[in-house]
Amino acid sequence: MASSSVGSDIFALLSLLVISIGVLLLLRHYLPLRTTPGYLLFPVFLALALPCSIILLVPIDLASSSPAATDDRHRGVWLPEAVVLTTWRITYWLTFVLTWFILPFLGEYCDSGFRDTRARVLYSLRSNARYQLITFGTALAGLVYFILSNGFRGQSIKGLVMALAYAWGLVLAIGLMGHGLVALPRRVWRNARVGDRLRNLQAQAPRTKDRLDDAVEELGGLEDTVMQLRQRKTGMGKEMQEWIEELAETATTPTSGRSAATRPSNPTIPAVLTERYLADLTRKLKRARHKKARFTSEWAALCLRAKHTQTILDAATSKTLPSTRPANALLPNLLTPALRYHLRATLLPYARLILSYVLAAASVFLIFSELISPFLPQISIISLTIAPHSAKAGLTLPSQLLAASWLLYMQLSTLSTLSTLRVWGNRALVPRATYPESATWYALQVAKLTVPLSYNFITMLPRDLLLRTQFYQFLGKLINLTPLGEGFSKVFPCFILLPVLATTFNLYGRIGRAVGLEGLGDEDEADGQGSGFGTGGWREGKALIDAELQRHDASSASLGLEARAGSLDLPSRSDAPLLPTSTADASVARTREARREFNAITNQEEDGEGADGARHFYQDFGERVKNTFDNVERPEWFKTPAWLGPESDGGSALKRWFGGRAEDGRLRL
Template identity: 45%
Template sequence: MIEVAATSSPVASIVFAVLALLVISIVVLFILRYYLPLRTTPAELLIPVFFALWLPASMVLLVPIDLASSALTDDIAARGIWLDRDTLRVSWRIVYWLTFALTWFILPVLGEYFDSGYQEPKDKVVDSLRANAQYYAIVFGSGFIALLYVLYSYGGFSDSLKGTVMALAYCWGLALAIYLMGHGLVAIPRRLFRNASISGKLRRIQAQAPKIYEKLEDAEMALEDLEAQVSELSRRKGGSVTVFQDWIEELVDMTNLPESGPSTARVIPGSGDTNKSLPTVITEKYMADLTRRLVRAKHARSRYVSEWNRLLQDAVITQAILDSAASKKLDFGAASPTANFWNKHTILTPYTRFLLHFHIVPYLRIAMGGFLTLASIFIVWSEVIKGLFPNLSVIRYSVIHHWQPTGSSTPAKVAALVGENNGQVGFAGQVISAVWMLYMCAAALTSITEVKVWRGRALVRRNTAPESAFWYASQVARLSVPLSYNFMTFLGGIYRETVFYDFLGQLIDLTSLGERFDHLFPAFILVPVCATLFGLYGKAKRKIGFGVDVIDDDDDDGEGRTVYGTGSWREGRDLIERELNGTSAAIRGRRAEAAARIGGSRAAPILSVPGSQRAAGPTTPLGTSPNARPGVSTSARRAGASSSRIQDDDEDEGFFGALGHRFRNTIDTMDTPKWIQDIKKPKWMGGDDDDDGSSRPSQARANSDVRRWFGGGSEGRIRL
């Protein structure tokens, strides 16, 4: 590459870069405000998370500037936003090493610090370091082995230590980024295609309802168990409890238990374990563990409440759009007090809103899904062939253009400037490269939120747990550098002229193993792409044996998979309608059940089969606050009526007994067709032709011998 001396000052580029960083800062603050309450969030949480998001976002700006600055031309009009190499080198050092420190040291330690149940800061720091000890042992052990390999291959020690650390961090981040990005490149366009069908979207929402509601109830019961344990602990007097009296009072303030509760309980159900009593001697470790579990349980309940409320809102909105096909008018009702500005103020009439949501939006989703499908294909193609045929990369030709010389240029200069590796990146190429990077990052980060991670971490609107915020921020920081450098390798030989390559790329290519890994490993993106495209995750779960209680979203065709323990879309439909039409009496019933469990006499789970007919009632408008859970009338696992209780007398039931019970459930819950109801039973079968036969079929079915074949009786009970 021929370096052309700059004849103009980059003052305009510096101003543009500063304004762009200011815009990025505002966007990051809005993201933090969406997931965290800024006024009540401590600075030691807010500042690290802010920089963990701001630094990766600045790389989306820094990479295009580095590309344009490495290939300047004499034509000032052809230049994009550029900076001198010294400024870029300092910027890359600051961004990279701050991101490295946040990813591997600061965020993990702070995450465990906020998750610790101890009260004193010193105890929290020690507990955090102890929790991260195994993690650091694995990291440092792997780094030591890699350092020995680099010393053997390179034969020197001048750059071996720094190169090994940077190369290992890059390789681990690249492996994670390739897997997550491969999943997201398929999931994002497919979600757009699926949501283009309004009825299909509603069916999938209804199929997810039983599973989410069951998790919500489990989280509520786990929280109630811990609150009962705190209540029992507060009743103890004397002994080791007096040392932690202030601590116990703080735990009581964290719970939602009434001040006057039953005082006869001594055996408390453990969270997720068998019943166990409180320890005889209360220690500091026990108090810290109880505090940690209580905080996690509160955040878990908040998470599933948020998911359930969001599902209810999506169900109501989708149902309203689907029902508007008859009236040609669409009205979502009164906006929630917590709704944003665009939901509170609209200029659309009910008819134009119907046209937008029923006709225009589905086609826009199909068009966007097709566009992103092509983008995903181009990214996967570039990953696969960049190590063997880099000139065939589609992304390269969309970003790089060759400078067209003027008539005064000499032939030698023209030949040099239009060479293979002398492409130029103008302002349009910088914008396109930023868009490519944003889509790659979005694909990877979307997959993080969908993957079921350990300890139930999740992002909750305005109520994200501190440990979850640190964990997700560390994943964003960990993926930013590998994705940025991986994108630059799509561009052929021009990326070797950048400052980023001088800073990081040379250390990755320090050994032949690192160079081959960087060029060949991205081809493994075909594994997550094929696994997501053909639903191999769900098939593997069912083969191994985990599919009995899992609904595979990848294989979901809109009809809902009937799986024992989760229900179907019909059950979800009835559950959503019962939830939207809940009454205050049902809420009092649930509070009574919670009080009974606090007293140590928890009742056995009550199973109910939801009715097949849809509950009648007006559609609930979207005036529900997303932070307040609607009233609950019944549950997929628990009902208020005592007649629906199930007493399973046979603890070891055989296969044929279970099969008979399921046959009986199917028969008892079937709706009798209209043409069968019109048939009157003749006299020789015990009927009376003169009587009205409209109610006979149900009575005959209740007294038929078929019920007795499958374990039925005259009470009409259903055993599961």
């Protein structure tokens, strides 16, 4: 007599509960749950929870598809076939509706700049109509082929819809996964050693700081436009005046306090203001605030990581590392300073190296399985690790865990590419301040990619096991309804070699530099070997990070090193920016000042050697002597002798002797 599935039912329910809690914590990290509207929060939650449950559902389906004669006690977690099939139908069609209708509509609705709901709905419908018309045109061509192959039946139309959705998702998934299978292990390996990790952070700093400066300037220009509109709102209607006043209240630029005479005019403001112009301005303001919050968060996190990494390197002599946890923390600090140092400086780097080797081996096995499974699926690595003997016996719990691990790594490799390739415009995930349109877009991608990757995973298993799964009975039969669909599902995964080779040899970055598009390459693949400012080298990044940390320590303020909470839709005046107002608007000047300080320290302009050249001993000696004389407190009765020159610059003659610059064009030996 077959055993009962009560234990498996309890395990599946508990797993779903854990997945739901994990998704809620993830949403809480990127979105403020209290201020995020429910109509946005619930679809995004479903779009993340359903794909995560598919990772659990695939191994359960594999174990549940064993023959009836098999003893259920030797199987892992399993459910009745009717329950599995019903679960697949609910999960798939909910994911389908979220991917193609609900989330695109919500994304454009949140991105709209209109005030009232009706105008937002119309704007979202118009924006999505273009994409839906293109999709509908492609579907008509596919429908003709399906009718010619199988006749005009309801099953043909259903198969067409599912096959097209699968094909588009598989194309995107294979490209992203191929990139991630190479980039993810390499990123872990490059950041394993503490010194290399610090050098990589310093190499990324100039690019991040430049993007932050551009975002601050862009937002400041838009807020200046709002302030100019505020001065000329008297001749408008009441609704337009309230709209402009709402926009002006959210402005944080210090130029808002200037008079209209001193504020530069904006020639782009039309003579007659319309509702569409104000909606477009509102949408640009929301995107600019998101852009500023995004790069401010990235710059803050980069500076903090560089500071902590530098602290580990500085503790090499004392072999002790103090705790960064506050004294009133809930959990006690169980590590001693010496043990904490050895953990951060020795154990974790070796653990990262081992992890990078494991991930690299898993990537090689996955690529081999993708290439060999269309021809000999029984010898693919995926098949040998999950079902090594045959598919006649049900999968055990260890085999299910291996299946879930393989599928999870495929998902992580694919989704990690979404955050590293800068080809998605202004979309990004910002802790506690993610733009609603970005949240819907990332949730849409997760929902879109999970089903094709899951079906592609089970095609690498033995065919007799594949044909018995409810996933194949529900989706696979419709994909293989025509010879074209069956051939596409088998052959196209072999094209994973194209993104793998492109990422291995950094073809994205080479093509991007050739055509002038900087964002095509991986964000972590910058070589960072440039020396001076303007080249994006690590020396420039070190100077920028040190200047930011010194300003933070001197002012005892946040200066961009804290996260920001709240919505970016129309934030209230009380929402403090990550950077203080004066600091944010002067960031460009600070960057130039830091670059001048860097050039003064390295003597790039005078020496002409470049920052990578070796510094001579007399340069360091001269700087030390100069600093000694500059820092000496002289009594009031002491006067500089005439032969030393004037005191207007605090001892310029001594500076010229010991490494200072000649202000009047004279040469320095």
